[in-house]
Amino acid sequence: MKKQHENYQELIWRLAKTDFKLRYQGSILGYFWALLKPMLTFTVLYFVFSSIFNPRNSDGVSTYSLELLVGILMYSFFAEGTGAGLSSLMSKAQLVTKIYVPRWTIILAATINSAMIYSMNLLIIVALFAIKGFLPEWQAVALFFLFSFFIYILIVSFSFIAAPLFVKFRDLSMIWEVLLMIIMYASPIIYPLVTLPAKYHQLILLNPVAFIVHFTKESLIHAHYADPSQYLIFIIMLIAFFVSSIFIYQKMIKRVAENM
Amino acid sequence: MKKPIAIKVNNLSKTFVIPHEKITSLRSAAITVFKKKGYEEFEALDDVSFEIKKGEFFGIIGRNGSGKSTLLKILAGIYTPDQGSVRVDGLISPFLELGIGFNPELSGRDNIYLNATVLGMSEKEVDEKFDEIVHFSELGRFIDQKLKNYSSGMRVRLAFSVSIHANREILLMDEVLAVGDNNFQSKCLEEFRKYKSMGRTVVLVTHDINVVRRYCDRAMLLRQGKIVSIGDVNKVTDQYVFDNMSDEEKRLLEEEKYRVKKEAEEKARREREDKIKLAKAKKEQLALEKKKIEEEKKAKAEKERNRFVEITKVEFLGKEGRDKKVFETGEKVSIKIKYKVIKPYKELNFGVGLHAVSGGQIFGYNTQMDDIEVQDNKTELTLAFDSLPLLEGEYFVNIACWGAVEQSHYDFKPNYATLKFFAKGRKGKYRGFVDIPHKWLDS
Numbered sequence: 001m002k003k004q005h006e007n008y009q010e011l012i013w014r015l016a017k018t019d020f021k022l023r024y025q026g027s028i029l030g031y032f033w034a035l036l037k038p039m040l041t042f043t044v045l046y047f048v049f050s051s052i053f054n055p056r057n058s059d060g061v062s063t064y065s066l067e068l069l070v071g072i073l074m075y076s077f078f079a080e081g082t083g084a085g086l087s088s089l090m091s092k093a094q095l096v097t098k099i100y101v102p103r104w105t106i107i108l109a110a111t112i113n114s115a116m117i118y119s120m121n122l123l124i125i126v127a128l129f130a131i132k133g134f135l136p137e138w139q140a141v142a143l144f145f146l147f148s149f150f151i152y153i154l155i156v157s158f159s160f161i162a163a164p165l166f167v168k169f170r171d172l173s174m175i176w177e178v179l180l181m182i183i184m185y186a187s188p189i190i191y192p193l194v195t196l197p198a199k200y201h202q203l204i205l206l207n208p209v210a211f212i213v214h215f216t217k218e219s220l221i222h223a224h225y226a227d228p229s230q231y232l233i234f235i236i237m238l239i240a241f242f243v244s245s246i247f248i249y250q251k252m253i254k255r256v257a258e259n260m
Numbered sequence: 261m262k263k264p265i266a267i268k269v270n271n272l273s274k275t276f277v278i279p280h281e282k283i284t285s286l287r288s289a290a291i292t293v294f295k296k297k298g299y300e301e302f303e304a305l306d307d308v309s310f311e312i313k314k315g316e317f318f319g320i321i322g323r324n325g326s327g328k329s330t331l332l333k334i335l336a337g338i339y340t341p342d343q344g345s346v347r348v349d350g351l352i353s354p355f356l357e358l359g360i361g362f363n364p365e366l367s368g369r370d371n372i373y374l375n376a377t378v379l380g381m382s383e384k385e386v387d388e389k390f391d392e393i394v395h396f397s398e399l400g401r402f403i404d405q406k407l408k409n410y411s412s413g414m415r416v417r418l419a420f421s422v423s424i425h426a427n428r429e430i431l432l433m434d435e436v437l438a439v440g441d442n443n444f445q446s447k448c449l450e451e452f453r454k455y456k457s458m459g460r461t462v463v464l465v466t467h468d469i470n471v472v473r474r475y476c477d478r479a480m481l482l483r484q485g486k487i488v489s490i491g492d493v494n495k496v497t498d499q500y501v502f503d504n505m506s507d508e509e510k511r512l513l514e515e516e517k518y519r520v521k522k523e524a525e526e527k528a529r530r531e532r533e534d535k536i537k538l539a540k541a542k543k544e545q546l547a548l549e550k551k552k553i554e555e556e557k558k559a560k561a562e563k564e565r566n567r568f569v570e571i572t573k574v575e576f577l578g579k580e581g582r583d584k585k586v587f588e589t590g591e592k593v594s595i596k597i598k599y600k601v602i603k604p605y606k607e608l609n610f611g612v613g614l615h616a617v618s619g620g621q622i623f624g625y626n627t628q629m630d631d632i633e634v635q636d637n638k639t640e641l642t643l644a645f646d647s648l649p650l651l652e653g654e655y656f657v658n659i660a661c662w663g664a665v666e667q668s669h670y671d672f673k674p675n676y677a678t679l680k681f682f683a684k685g686r687k688g689k690y691r692g693f694v695d696i697p698h699k700w701l702d703s
Binding site for chain 1: 276333336337338339340355356357360361363365366370373374377379382383
C-alpha cells in the first residue's frame with residue numbers, strides 16, 4: 001500500500017499546534033497560564049517547605065529555590081506529557097475510528113504539546129538563575145538538556161504503551177494519577193536526596209524521574225557529576241524501554257479501532 | 261485492453277470478539293478471567309475476494325450486519341484484517357465521514373487546514389487550494405468565524421469542499437457520507453460521478469439499491485460476511501431484492517405466529533374476566549348486573565342469528581400457489597375467500613378492496629358489479645389476476661360480504677392483510693403504484 005501521508009511531520013505539527021491553540025483559547029491570560037501554573041505551584045511549595053529544607057552550595061548560598069524549581073518543572077513535564085499521551089487516542093477517537101492516520105502521529109502530537117510548554121518554562125529557570133546571580137557550568141547545562149530529552153523519551157515510550165491500553169481499560173487514567181503522585185513524593189523534588197538515610201538512596205534512584213531530577217540538580221546547582229557508568233546504565237535502560245514500547249505498541253494498535 | 265486494477269482483495273477474513281459485557285475496566289477484566297467464556301465471536305467477513313478496476317464506480321450492498329462497513333474500514337486501513345490481503349494501487353481516501361477533526365472552537369480557516377492535513381494534504385497543497393476550497397463552500401465571508409457559529413449546512417459544505425479537494429485516486433464512501441438533505445446528497449453523488457469521468461475509482465457502500473442502480477458500474481452483494489453476488493448491477497440488485505423478499509416473508513410468518521398466539525391469550529383473558537365478573541355479580545346478588553351480562557350475551561347471540569355469512573379465512577396465493585404476503589411486481593395473484601353460510605341467502609355479494617398504505621385505492625371489485633352470482637352452497641370464492649402489476653410498496657386489503665344492498669354488510673374485514681410488492685430490474689426504478697405497459701416513440 002502506498003503511503004497515505006507523504007509528510008507525517010506536517011500532520012503531527014498541525015495536530016500539536018491545534019491542541020496548543022485550543023488549550024489556551026478563551027482564557028484571558030492565554031499562553032501565560034503555561035508559565036503561571038508551575039510558578040504558582042513553586043511559590044506555594046517554596047513558602048511551605050523552605051523553612052524545613054535549606055540546602056546550601058559549597059559557597060554557603062541557599063539553593064533551595066533553584067532546586068525546587070528545576071524539580072517541579074521537570075516533574076510537571078513528565079506528569080503532563082504522560083497524562084496527555086495516555087488519553088491521546090481516546091480524546092481523538094474520531095481520528096482513530098473514522099479515518100486512517102498512523103496512530104503514533106496522534107500520540108506523538110499530544111506529547112509534543114507538553115514539550116512546548118516545558119520549553120517555555122525554561123525561561124523561568126533562566127530568570128531565577130539570573131536573579132540569584134548563579135551561573136552553572138556548561139557541561140551541566142548540556143547535561144540538563146540531555147536529561148530533558150530523556151524525560152521526553154520516557155513520556156513517548158510510556159504513551160506508546162498506555163494510549164492503546166487506555167482504550168481497553170478506562171480506569172488506567174485513575175491509576176496513573178495515583179502513581180504520578182507517588183512518583184512525585186518518591187522523587188527528590190520537594191526535599192533534597194541527602195535528607196533521606198543513605199541506605200535508601202539507591203532504591204529511590206531506581207525511579208527514572210528521581211534519577212533525572214536528582215542528577216540534574218546535582219550537576220546544575222552543585223557541579224557534582226555521577227560516575228559515567230551510572231549514566232550509561234540509565235541510557236541503556238531507557239533505550240530498552242523505548243524499543244520494547246514500540247513492539248508493544250505495534251502489537252496492541254492493530255485492534256485499537258475495534259475496541260474503541 | 262484490460263483495465264488496470266485499483267483494489268484487489270484476496271481471501272479476506274475478519275472476526276470480532278464481542279465480550280458479553282464490554283470489559284473497560286481492570287476489575288471486570290479480572291472477573292472475566294475466572295469465567296469460562298466471556299465473549300462471542302462474530303465473523304464479519306469470511307473469505308472475501310474481489311477486484312475493483314480503475315475508473316470504476318463500484319457499489320457494495322447488503323443488509324445491516326452483512327459486513328459491508330467492516331470491509332470499507334479494512335480498505336481504508338482502519339481495521340487490520342485477520343487473514344487475507346488487500347492490495348491498493350493508488351492513493352486511497354482514508355475517510356469514511358466528512359469533517360473529521362473539525363473543532364467548533366476553531367475558525368473555518370483553521371479547520372480547513374486541520375481537516376485537509378488529516379486527509380493527507382500537505383501544507384503547501386492547502387495553501388495553493390485554499391481559495392478554491394473557500395470558493396466552493398460559498399463561505400467566503402465567514403471563513404474567519406469560529407465553526408461553532410456555523411449552521412450545520414455550512415459545516416457540511418465546508419467539510420465536503422475540503423474532502424473533494426483532497427484529490428485521492430480512490431474514494432471510499434460510506435452511506436454516512438450521503439446523509440444530509442436530498443439536495444446535498446445528490447450534489448455529493450454528482451460530484452463523485454465527476455470523479456469517475458476523471459478516471460478515478462469510487463467505492464460506495466449503501467443499502468439503497470436505487471443509488472446503486474443509478475450510479476454504479478458494477479456492484480457486489482454481501483450477506484453475513486460472504487459475497488452472494490458480484491458483477492452486473494441489475495443482477496446484483498435483483499438478487500438483493502429477492503433476498504429481502506424471502507427474508508420479509510420469513511419475518512411476516514413469524515409475526516403472524518406471534519399475533520395468533522397473542523390473540524388466543526387475549527381471548528382466554530377476556531373469558532376469564534367475564535367469568536370473574538359473573539361470579540362477582542352473583543356474589544353481590546346484583547341481579548341487575550347479571551341481567552345485563554346475560555342481555556349482552558343474548559344480544560350477541562341475536563346478532564349471530566341475524567348473520568347470514570361469515571368470512572372465515574382469506575388466502576393470497578402467488579405464482580407457486582402458496583399463501584404468502586410478499587409478491588413480485590406482475591406476479592400471478594389469486595385472492596381466495598373462504599366463508600361459512602350461516603343462513604341460506606340468495607343475493608350474496610362479496611367484495612375485495614385494495615389500498616396503498618401510503619394512501620389511495622388501487623381497486624375495489626365486488627361480485628355484484630361483475631354480475632356474478634354467488635352460490636350459498638359453496639364455501640370458497642377466488643378473485644384471480646393473471647398478473648398484478650403493482651409497483652414496489654405496501655398495500656392493504658379489505659374484504660367484505662354484503663346482502664342485496666351494500667349498506668348492510670354481513671361480514672366486513674377491514675385491513676385484513678398488508679401485502680408487500682417488490683420490483684426487479686427496471687421496474688424497481690418506476691414510481692407510482694401500477695406498472696402500465698408503455699413505450700416511447702420518436703417522431
